[in-house]
Amino acid sequence: MRPRLAVAAAGAMVVVAALGACSKNTGSNEGGGSTVQKNTGGIATNPKDSQGPAPAVAGAKKGGDLQILQDSDFEHLDPQRTYVVQAMSAEQLFARTLTMFRQDKGGKLTLVGDLATGPGKDLDGNKCMNWEYTLKDGLKYEDGSPITAKDVAYGISRSYSSQIAEGPHYLAQWLSNEAEYNKTYKGPYNGGADIAPGLEVKGDKTLRFHFKQPHCDLPFALQLPTSAPVPKAKDTGAKYDNKPFSSGPYKVKQYIRGTKLVLERNKYWDPKTDPIRHDYADTISYTFGPTDVTQTNRLIADSGPDQYAVAQQNVPQTLLPKVNGDSTLKSRTIAGQAPFVYYAAVNTQNIKDLKTRQAIAYAIDRKAVIQTLGGSQLADPAYTLLSPTVLGQQDYKAFDGGPSGNPAKAKELLGGKHPQIVFGYRNNPWGQRLAPSMQQALEKAGFKVVLKPVDAENYFTELGRKNNAFDLYVTDWAADWPTGAAVMPVLTDGRTIQANGNNDVSYYNDDAYNAKLDAASKVPAAQAGPKWAALDKEWAQTAATIPIYYSKSLSLTGSKVGGVELSTDLGTNLYTSAYLK
Template sequence: MRPRMAVAAVGAMVVVAALGACSKNTGGGGNGGNENDVTKNTGGISNNPKDSQGPAPAVAGAKQGGDLQILQTSDFEHLDGQRTYVVQAMSAEQLFSRTLTMFKQGKNGKLTLVGDLATGPGKDLDGSKCMNWEYTLKDGLKYEDGSAITAKDVAYGISRSFSSQIAEGPHYLAQWLSNSVDYNKTYKGPYNGGADIAPGLEVKGDKTLIFHFKAPHCDLPFALQLPTSTPVPKAQDKGAKYDLHPFSSGPYKIKTYNRGSKLVLERNKYWDAKTDPIRHAYPNTITYTFGPTDTTETNRMIADAGPDQYAVAQENVPQALVPKVTGNASLKNRTISGQGPFVYYMAINTQTVKDQKVREAMAYALDRKAIIQTVGGDALATPATTLLSPTVIGWKNYNTFDGGASGNAAKAKELLAGKKPKLIFGYRNNPWGQRLAPAVQQAMEKAGFQIVLKPVDPENYFTELGRKDNPFDFYITDWAADWPTGAAVLPVLTDGRSIQPNGNNDVSYYNDDAYNKKLDAASKLPSDQSADDWAKLDQEWSKFAATVPVYFNKSLSLTGSKVGGVELSTDLGTNVYTSVYLK
């Protein structure tokens, strides 16, 4: 998934998952899991019904009331659950949208998957064959107008994700249901006369939804915690305009939304805490204000004056202010920090940069040290030479094109053999991207390239990169696994069969048939058997020089002194507000 920030990251789009992805649902109670579960970072899947029941445990010291202010540099690309694949938007959506399942985060950051709208993480009807799954909705689930949330609404929401008109979100479910990476070849979604419910989905009454697959998909409970399973009543669906007011199924609803300026959330009086094991609704309102730079946000938090005592800086502390923040002991209790799950990488558009030698030269020319300095230094990033993150099971380190910490311009020039390629670098036009772009340009031009810098609207950055006909030769983007196995990274970012006109996550646009077959083979293995395969495929992919890892992210942000309960999500790698309160 991709974050937004700077995006922190990755945030944020995910699509393809392998057609046969299968990591066995071994259960595991709410008090922890076992090493056969999907990852050491999770407590597994809880099949204990009590873990999926509400209300969520009260937060010590929390009280209701007040108005929380969240400062954010740019508006969200999307708030429509079926279009969302950026983590800051996913964080916001947790406040007004619910999904069939969701991760519950413990105090130590350990994640356990539980039922959110559903009574549990799902029932495998075939006894571990993972081809037919049943979900039952809880009693008492209601939208912001008091109407009941139904299984048909969940099925309709998932069916929307097949449409090319709203193609930016995760495509796991569409690909698994269609048994094809070309998921909308036959069924194109409910618009333009299409059926309301996608083939493979069965609705029984108001509360039961059954998934029928042609291949095993044991990861389904994990895929359903993504916003693709957000319920959408057909009568409320406005197509692309649904972005402006998703219909609330959570503790808050949208009061006002002025694109590019402000989003105000207020309590949804029909949300029943007894149905929700994760969320609270302590503040009266939550307001996102778009526009302040990361520097402005951080300085306002440091000053902690007036209304800013009740505010949160969404962006990471910028490079220039890191020493001031980390060296001030009084800010420690207001600091949200930790290792993030995102890998930032340079994606080379192989449709335009077809010469392998040129791509290899770009890899050698890359100056990781300079880039890391622009994003905040060691406090916010560490060098990366692998596409998989160290947080993914089975990760192994490698460095295919080792240019050293600051790149190897001489080696790059040798590969270019006198050529001086002119390349367009598309960068995110926000403070993060504006600082990063000159560092990239300088390193590449030192190696003999001619680099044209082209800014991209930060609110549409991933959308633009995901267009097959985008006008750029390379860009720096990011990714974090939707759950910590290679199945949630490599098939998404490297399977060229998934390439569509829009909504792509394989933004290198590289396709290799032999490599794709190895993806399929690894995807059919249970997660406890596939870790080595994913690590090998990670290194094999690197040899195409289609993507070049740059850095692993860290998080460091501040809150006002009157804010409590903000957590750094182990899953999303960004701040989440399901337990936030004001003092």
């Protein structure tokens, strides 16, 4: 999602990124090649870039209630458990991290210090094994108490705990130097110390990271919500999902699971410490339940409170002609390239036979899936696990059945057999449209398909359970930062597989392949692109994951909403500069 090049500056190894811009993608891409336009951004080297306040938004004013319409509740709001972009977008309003991407009007991203005074200091002159972060002055929680380095360290340390295993694991794996990050230290809930080995706290403002291997990507990893501070006295374990303790401009006022989330201003947030966020709206209210069709129709009508609303979901296929044909909606459309690769993951614990997995790959009808979900305005066919926006990505097709699949080739591979596949799908409008399309294509190829819905709020949690009840499912991924290092090891390293919280949801493990992942991880980012592309091709031969489409975004806002933009980083709406007219 965010390709980058490595350069040295300011006494530390820093990374300059070529970042996917928020640009419209015209025409379809049936050949599978990228039509993504790219922008450039980087990492801040001037300390002033990390200072606040954020630049004022022209025409913005304070006041009002911003309404966000969303089809289902968040799986998690606990920062250390969050790995779904809609929740990560919401969290930017109430949970600050050590670093953060700042986005300009053109979609260009710059990594700056958020809680920290800058993107970090490499203490050993570009060796990337010992890093130091200093917190800014004036940082406070929602009750006025100070945010400390110990709180940041405790937040990272609690991410080791198996009870809250759904979030990113980069920091825990790097600090422990183990793919199975909690083999020894299991976090503060399980008898461990409050601060994980490898973290050093010096006073209230200094936090150091000590690694056994180089990790030059640390500044980027710290913009993930794992580095959000959590004071131990406020940690309620699994219940922290219900009311995270705010370090940002908003705090949780009311949260009724499955119904609504209301955020209100945190009066102790100091904009002078924050180079990214504003608090223009008095409150920001999420309403859970409206489908994409309902959201779009309400915003087309643009009446009453919906003038102050935003649709979180894309315009559905059935309403695209209406939206495209109404010129008055152009100024209220948020459109651009999203960074996600949607792919079918085969549970290889159940489907061990390679030919059966190859038959699934040949059977998939990408054209039908894309048309079902909205057509070329919302997706391009995908054949690689690496997004075209990742540095070094190379187009490649494994077991290619053409745009509409090749059921005859699939049948040949099955050799007259008719295997049963339990297909788990997300029980929301997206999943309800996707599942029949997948079923029809697979059944044409000779499979027997049983569809099983999964509650939308728990979908990724269920897929991440090693003992889940499914053979096949469609999930998605966007790189957490701009190299294959934030894709291939996360999705394909079988050594990371645990009971819960897995990202490798194909559950495939191969020692020889894993060794190649390790080798690529040690290559400097500027030279690593071809290594990751080669591993993408090699992984494709397992047919453990089958890319289907690269996503785009197209949604609407009400006529009295301003400042909402598509996040180049997250690929979903960004509300840090939102205001009401």
